[in-house]
Amino acid sequence: MADALLDVRHLSTRFTTREGVVRAVDDVSWDVKEGETVALVGESGCGKSVSALSIMRLVAQPAGQIVGGQAVFKGRDLLTLDEEAMRRVRGREIAMIFQEPMTSLNPVLSIGRQLTEGLEIHLGKTPQQARGRAAELLGMVGIPDPERRLPQYPHQFSGGMRQRMMIAMALSCEPSLILADEPTTALDVTIQAQILELMKDLSRRLGVAMLMITHNLGVVARYADRVNVMYAGRIIEQGTARELYGNPRHPYTLGLLRSVPRLDEPRRSRLAPIDGQPPDLTRLPAGCAFLPRCAFRVDRCSVERPPLVPVAHTGPEPHVSACWEAERVIARQETR
C-alpha cells in the first residue's frame, strides 16, 4: 500500500460555547494517498468542515481548540508546525476550495491580481510570467476568453465561473492536495456536473490528491475512491466507495443510502427516512451516538461506544465500521 500523503490520526477539535463544550471532531483518523480522491460525507454539523479547517489550522480561535491528534503531511505533523512554516503549507502545498467562493475571493481585487499575487509570492514569478500563467490557469479551468477576464472583478462572474476561478487559484500554487469543502453544493446540477468533471479531470492529469467534503451520496459515488462516513463528530464507517455502497455495514450508512430517492431504481411508494435527528454535540451519550435513531440497537449500544473495527469485506481494501451489530446490518439488507 502506498504511503499516505496526509495521515490524520486521532484528531479532536472542540469548541467552548455557552451551551457547553462542542465535540465537533472527536478522535478521528483518515488518510489520503498521492493522487487519490477521498470523501468525507455526513449530514450538516457532523464535523466535516471543522476536520478540514483543523488540518489547515484555521479553526476559529479561541473558542475552537485542537485538543489532540496529528495530521502528518509529507512526514511533518501540521499541528505542531510553527506559524511561518504553516503559512507556506497553506500557500503552496495544500489548497482549499469552499462552497461559497465569495467568502474567499477578495471583492476589490481583480481576478488577475488575485491569481498573480500568489504566483509572485509563493512561486517567485516575475509579474509578466505571473500574468501569462494566470491566463493559462483560467483557460485550464474552462473560463472562456481569459485575457479579457483577468481585469474583471469577482462580482462580474457567475456562481459557476467563480467556482472555476477558485479552482484556478487552488491550482496556481501547484499543490499536492486540495481540500474541497462542498465545492458544488450551491450550484445547479448542470453546472455542478461541469465543475466536478473539471476537478476530476484536473486531479487526474496533474496528480493532485483531493479530500472531497460533501453530503451528496451521488457525488461521492461518482468521484471518490475511498469514503469516510461521519456522524456526530466521529467516523462511523470507512472503506472504498464500491465497498461502502455495495456492502454498507453501519446502520447510519445504510439509512442514508436508503433515504434518498434514486433515478436508476423503480419509484418506491414510500421513502425510508432515518427517524429522529442528529444528537446535540454538547451532550453526547456514553454509548453509540446513533442509538436513538437506530433500528439495529441492542442493550450494549447504550453503555459502550462501538470502536471502528474491520468487518467482512469483498474487496482487497480494508473496510471498518463502528457498530456492535455490523454483521447484522448486512443480513437485514439482503432480506430487503
Next chain:
Amino acid sequence: MTALLEVKNLVKHFEVSRGLVRAVDGVSFSLEKGETLGLVGESGCGKTTTGRCILQLERATSGSILFEGRELTTLDQSELRAVRRKMQVIFQDPYSSLNPRMTVGQIIAEPLAVHGIVRGSAARAARVKDLLSRVGLLPAHARRYPHEMSGGQRQRVGIARALAMEPSLIICDEPVSALDVSIQAQIINLLEDLQSEFGLTYLFIAHDLAVVRHISDRVAVMYLGKIAEMADRKTIYDNPRHPYTKALLSAVPIPDPELEMKRERIVLGGEVPSPLNPPSGCVFHPRCPIAVERCTHEIPVLRDLTPGHGAACHLAEIA
C-alpha cells in the same frame, strides 16, 4: 372535470434599470384536485416567480390564472383575501419565514385568529395541538421559539401553519432543499401523508430531479422562463424528448459507484443565459447539443407529442 388551478400564458416581466427581466415568459399548465405537479429547472428559470404570480404576491404582466373557477388576476384586494386562504405556501428556508419573536404555538394560532377559522383561545390552543401532532411534533413544541428547533422541525412548523388555513392548494417552493437527506425523506413522507389525508393539491417546486420524480404525478421542466417539457411522471423520466430534460437527468449522479463508472453523461457547455437578454429562437439553442440552424431563429412551441406529453423542441421526434 375542471382543474383546481389553470395557468394560461402567464408572463411576468420585471423592469430593471438595465432592461426587462423576462422571468416568466408564456407558461401554461393546469392542476387537478389532489394532484402534484413538479416544477423543476435550474435557479433563475422562473419557478418561484411562477408560484408568486399564482399566489398573487406578484401581479402578472399578462396571462390568466383560474383558481377554483375564478380569475385571480382581476380580483380586488378584499376578494383576494378570501381566495388566498385557500392557497398556501411552504418555503425552502423555514427560518426566514417564521417570526423569530413568536413561539411556535403563536405562529400557528395567528392565522386561525386573523381569518376567524377557530374562535376562542382555548379552541385555538386545541387546534394548534392537533396540527402539531399531524406534522409529527409534540404539544410541548408549542412553547418553543423557531431558533430552538432543528431545520426539519422548523419545516414541520411551516407546514402546520399552512395547514391551519385549510387550503386546497399548497405551493411548496423547494421545501426540502435545505434539509439533510435523512430529514428530507421524513418531510416528503409527511407531505404525502397530508395530501392523502386532506386531499391537498401541490405545486412542488424543486431542482432535485430524484425528489421530484418521487413526489410528482406530472412534471414540468422550465428553462429561462418557459416550459421546455411537460408530461406525466413516468413518461418524462422514461422517455424524455427535450434535450434539456435529457441533460438534466444525465447530470444527476446516482449513488452507485459501479453504475457511475459505466455511465455516459451529457455535460452541457456554457451557463444559463440572462433572462435580461434571452437568446433568439429556442432559448436553449446556445447550449443544445443537437441544435440546428432553424433553432436559432424559430421559437419552438410546447406541442403535444402524445396526449399529455408536450415538448418545446423542433427536434423532439428525432432527438
